[in-house]
Amino acid sequence: MTIAAIVFLGLGVVFGVIGNLGVLILPDVYTRLQASSTASTTSVFSALVAAMLTVGWHPMTGKIAVIALFFFVTSPIAAHIIARYAWQREIVPWRRSFAERRQLREHHDD
Amino acid sequence: MQSVTRWNLVRIAVTTVYLWVGWVLFTWSVAPRTLALGLIHSSVVALLTYPVFVEHDEAARRSHVPRLQFLAVYLLLLVFQMYVASFRVLWQIVRGRINPGVVHFRTRLRSDIARVVLTNSITLTPGTITLLLDDDHLIVHWLDARTTHSRYAWTLVAQPFERLLKRIWV
Amino acid sequence: METVLTYAIWFFVGSALVSMVRVVIGPSVADRMTGLNMVSAQVLAVLVLIAVRDGRSTYLDVALVYDIFGFIGTLAMARYFGGRTT
Numbered sequence: 001m002t003i004a005a006i007v008f009l010g011l012g013v014v015f016g017v018i019g020n021l022g023v024l025i026l027p028d029v030y031t032r033l034q035a036s037s038t039a040s041t042t043s044v045f046s047a048l049v050a051a052m053l054t055v056g057w058h059p060m061t062g063k064i065a066v067i068a069l070f071f072f073v074t075s076p077i078a079a080h081i082i083a084r085y086a087w088q089r090e091i092v093p094w095r096r097s098f099a100e101r102r103q104l105r106e107h108h109d110d
Numbered sequence: 111m112q113s114v115t116r117w118n119l120v121r122i123a124v125t126t127v128y129l130w131v132g133w134v135l136f137t138w139s140v141a142p143r144t145l146a147l148g149l150i151h152s153s154v155v156a157l158l159t160y161p162v163f164v165e166h167d168e169a170a171r172r173s174h175v176p177r178l179q180f181l182a183v184y185l186l187l188l189v190f191q192m193y194v195a196s197f198r199v200l201w202q203i204v205r206g207r208i209n210p211g212v213v214h215f216r217t218r219l220r221s222d223i224a225r226v227v228l229t230n231s232i233t234l235t236p237g238t239i240t241l242l243l244d245d246d247h248l249i250v251h252w253l254d255a256r257t258t259h260s261r262y263a264w265t266l267v268a269q270p271f272e273r274l275l276k277r278i279w280v
Numbered sequence: 281m282e283t284v285l286t287y288a289i290w291f292f293v294g295s296a297l298v299s300m301v302r303v304v305i306g307p308s309v310a311d312r313m314t315g316l317n318m319v320s321a322q323v324l325a326v327l328v329l330i331a332v333r334d335g336r337s338t339y340l341d342v343a344l345v346y347d348i349f350g351f352i353g354t355l356a357m358a359r360y361f362g363g364r365t366t
Contacts, residue, residue: 002281009288015196016295016322022203023302023318029310030239030251031210032302035203036314038236040321042196047288047325051332054281062138063340064328067347071324074351076233078317080240083233083251085358086310087241093212093251104209136344 005053012046015039028094029086037079044071121164125156128163180278187274191235199236202254211255213263216246219272224279231271238267285333289326296322309361313354320350 019039026032048068055061096104129152137144202208219225229240232250242249250267257263299322302315324347331339 006284013291018200018203020295020298033239033314034253036318038196038199040318041234042192044321044325048328051328054332059138060337060340062135063337066135067344070347076230078351078354080233081354081358082310082313083239083241093210096209101209
């Protein structure tokens with residue numbers, strides 16, 4: 001039980017680091033939103049699961065389950081609201097140039 | 111009893127049951143006083159807010175009842191997909207090899223709630239974010255756009271979810 | 281287990297602080313909203329972990345309300361800063 005909780009906390013830490021890194025270095029709103037959705041959803045969900053495993057069968061388990069369920073529903077909706085806002089304000093998504101894309105595709109086929 | 115009245119009673123009852131389950135989970139006690147208090151409060155709240163939660167039309171009621179065994183499988187699949195896609199996005203961010211693009215496709219789901227759940231699942235899976243949902247037309251931002259072809263994008267992004275969602279909400 | 285939870289709490293606090301950088305420097309409103317969304321999610325994790333470590337379930341009520349308000353805040357900001365409302 002404890003080991004599983006520590007594994008989930010470790011997953012949460014890894015995804016949190018990468019999400020923050022992504023939000024800082026990626027080029028435009030949509031890609032940053034991708035990184036933030038990775039970070040905030042997966043790492044916080046892992047932390048909640050770890051908390052649930054730590055307390056075991058306890059009055060707090062139900063509350064954490066309700067919080068996790070609510071988070072599971074609202075987090076993608078919040079991301080979708082921000083993305084829709086950016087899309088309706090006609091912010092153009094960043095793309096790689098044609099040459100770079102062709103190079104990537106050739107790399108992909110290898 | 112008129113059918114409209116009956117349907118209104120059903121709406122209130124459904125809202126009450128959902129609120130009450132939330133109450134029981136959140137207080138986590140089965141003492142009779144707590145249960146009774148929760149029932150009273152959730153019925154009062156349900157009386158005030160039932161038009162928001164349950165639809166006015168009775169006609170489409172069959173499309174709102176999920177089949178629970180498929181729903182459980184779907185939730186497990188969703189969590190599993192979330193972790194797999196997270197590792198993929200993590201790898202892409204570390205390598206810096208991202209190729210974002212926007213794809214359009216149409217979904218084949220009929221009921222509204224299934225479409226909303228599909229949108230949420232696509233957004234919850236890292237690597238894809240739904241930008242717009244307009245009837246059955248979806249615009250999706252994809253971090254690793256392997257194609258811009260609509261049909262093929264549907265196969266890659268939405269098909270694993272739709273196969274189950276079709277069975278949950280008929 | 282207590283020490284592990286303490287380290288995790290400090291990690292999430294630091295991570296939320298790093299996310300604030302995007303809120304401060306973000307060129308557009310949507311960037312700032314992204315950062316705020318992340319900060320609120322990580323503060324939620326901090327609250328839940330504190331509740332588990334100290335064994336106080338009051339923090340969980342705070343966490344639930346915090347989650348609801350973070351969501352409503354995003355919704356209100358998206359409405360307030362315009363965009364076509366369809």
